[in-house]
Amino acid sequence: MPRSTYYYRLQHPERMQPVRPGRPIPGFSYDRSGNKVVDKRIQRYIRKLIQGPDSSFGYRKLTVLLRRRYRLVINKKKVYRICKEMLILLPQREQITRVPKRVANNRIVTGANQLWQMDIKYGYVAGQRRHFYLASIIDVFDRAIVAYHRGKACSKDDIILTLQKALLKRSEHGPISPVIRTDNGPQFTSHAFHAFCETAGIEHERIPNQTPNKNAYIESFHSILERECYQRNCFENYEEAFKEVDRYLHYYNWDRIHGSLNDWPPSEYLRLVMQGAIKPRDIAL
Numbered sequence: 700m701p702r703s704t705y706y707y708r709l710q711h712p713e714r715m716q717p718v719r720p721g722r723p724i725p726g727f728s729y730d731r732s733g734n735k736v737v738d739k740r741i742q743r744y745i746r747k748l749i750q751g752p753d754s755s756f757g758y759r760k761l762t763v764l765l766r767r768r769y770r771l772v773i774n775k776k777k778v779y780r781i782c783k784e785m786l787i788l789l790p791q792r793e794q795i796t797r798v799p800k801r802v803a804n805n806r807i808v809t810g811a812n813q814l815w816q817m818d819i820k821y822g823y824v825a826g827q828r829r830h831f832y833l834a835s836i837i838d839v840f841d842r843a844i845v846a847y848h849r850g851k852a853c854s855k856d857d858i859i860l861t862l863q864k865a866l867l868k869r870s871e872h873g874p875i876s877p878v879i880r881t882d883n884g885p886q887f888t889s890h891a892f893h894a895f896c897e898t899a900g901i902e903h904e905r906i907p908n909q910t911p912n913k914n915a916y917i918e919s920f921h922s923i924l925e926r927e928c929y930q931r932n933c934f935e936n937y938e939e940a941f942k943e944v945d946r947y948l949h950y951y952n953w954d955r956i957h958g959s960l961n962d963w964p965p966s967e968y969l970r971l972v973m974q975g976a977i978k979p980r981d982i983a984l
Contacts, residue, residue, distance in 0.1 A: 728777065731770040742785060744769050745778075749787060757789050758782045798893035801904045803880050803913045808982040811969055812875040814839045815865065816917040818882060819853055820924065822944070826935030833924075833944060834858055834886075836865045836879075837917045839982060841972070843952050843965035844920070845869060849944050851937065855889040866899065878902045882914060915984065923951075 708715055727737045748756070748764050756764070761782070762775040782788050808814050819834045832853035836845045846865035848857045862879065869875055879896065881887040883905050896903040906913035928947040934940035953966050960968040961977060971977040 724780075729772045731772060736769075736771060738781060741765070741771070741773070741781060744771075745781065745785065745787070755789075798888055798890055800888075801902070803904045803906045806878070806984060808839050808984070809979070811838055811840045811972075812869050812877045814880060814984075815845065815877045816880045816914050817858075817862070817887075818914060818917040818921065819884060819886070820921045822849075822929055822934070822940055824934045824937055824940050826933075827937070829937075831937060831940055834861055835917070835920070835948075836861065837920050838869075838877075838965075839916050839984070840979070841965045841969040842916065842920070842957055842960060843969065844948055847948060849941050853886065855886045855891050858886045859892055859895050862895070862899075862901075866901075876900050876902070878904060880904050880906065880914060882906055882911075883908060913984075920951075 727735045728741060730736055744765060745761060748761055748768075753760070753764060758779040759775050762773060762778040765771045765773055765778065779788075806814055815836050815838055817834065817836045819832055822831045822833060823829075824831060829851075831849060831851055833847060833849045834853050834857065835847035837843065838845055845868060846861050848861040850857065866875070869877075879901055881903070886892060887903075887905065893903065895901075911918050924947070928943065932940075932943050934943070951965075953964055955964055956962045957965065957968070963971065963977075968977065972979050
């Protein structure tokens with residue numbers, strides 16, 4: 700309610716119309732022939748349905764069966780009300796205990812290994828009409844793909860192993876504690892992934908729903924991968940697809956120039972920054 704309406708009602712109660720009662724319950728519905736079907740008969744229909752193999756159905760699926768088998772013109776809200784009166788509503792499903800969610804915050808990245816973004820992308824093998832998975836971790840600072848996993852499946856264990864590879868690769872010069880940012884996929888919301896991040900001392904944050912811009916750097920990489928690798932190849936088998944993905948990711952890290960990195964590849968850009976030859980810009984996201 701707008702604030703003006705709320706305060707107007709407080710200051711002028713005499714001008715407000717009384718609240719009208721809702722429409723009374725009619726006590727019947729219609730079938731497709733236009734005949735009335737009273738609620739008592741609908742209750743008998745429902746009892747027949749729940750005594751058969753469909754006994755585990757809830758009110759929504761019972762509505763579908765009433766429409767198909769008894770040709771009733773009825774909506775799920777009325778079926779819900781009737782089932783509630785009959786005391787046959789199924790109990791609500793138990794809420795699954797999820798891992799705590801740390802929402803992605805606005806950050807300023809000034810160096811490598813401060814913020815990593817991770818996501819999963821599909822690839823297509825035309826020769827077998829099947830998909831494969833590519834899970835990759837990008838460093839926001841130098842745009843390098845620190846580690847990746849490609850395979851016919853991508854489980855939480857594959858994600859954890861990929862993150863382990865990234866930590867080992869980047870901790871050659873000392874301990875690191877990057878922030879890992881992901882979406883809300885099942886691999887990233889699993890208890891195993893949460894436990895690994897807690898053990899490794901990594902801060903894991905997840906973006907809000909329907910906000911891919913919070914994961915813009917990995918999404919941008921996926922767009923480049925799709926345009927420069929996937930669309931230029933027609934894979935006949937998994938081996939060919941994996942070989943081409945390995946080749947492209949090596950090219951991406953070591954040879955492909957980036958306009959946002961002063962036209963240097965990610966590996967060369969990081970080397971020049973560490974030597975002091977290039978003064979990096981802070982990245983706000």
